[in-house]
Amino acid sequence: MPVYHIVLFRLKQGVTSAQLATWSQISQAMVGKIPGLISLKTNPPLPISVPRAKGFDMGLVAVLESPEHVAGYATHPAHLE
Numbered sequence: 001m002p003v004y005h006i007v008l009f010r011l012k013q014g015v016t017s018a019q020l021a022t023w024s025q026i027s028q029a030m031v032g033k034i035p036g037l038i039s040l041k042t043n044p045p046l047p048i049s050v051p052r053a054k055g056f057d058m059g060l061v062a063v064l065e066s067p068e069h070v071a072g073y074a075t076h077p078a079h080l081e
Contacts, residue, residue: 002038003064005073008056020058026081027060034076036069037062 011020024042031037040062045053064070073079 001066003067003070005060005062005064005070007060007062009058009060010055011057030076030078033078034073036065037073038065039063 027042028040031040040060042058042060044058045056062073064073
């Protein structure tokens with residue numbers, strides 16, 4: 001059974017779009033490095049949902065193969081980076 005790990009972020013003032021692009025690339029590059037990590041996507045809220053985003057600026061959805069893989073993902077050096 002896949003596990004969907006969802007994280008919402010409030011960005012610090014001054015974060016640039018270039019910094020976000022780099023972070024997104026590094027995050028998505030963890031797929032294939034971390035056992036059990038099937039996919040990882042990052043995005044800001046859609047314009048239509050900004051009023052309901054409650055101040056969150058960015059979201060991340062990681063799909064892992066099973067609940068057992070979550071602990072390995074959380075402590076993997078690529079994730080801690």
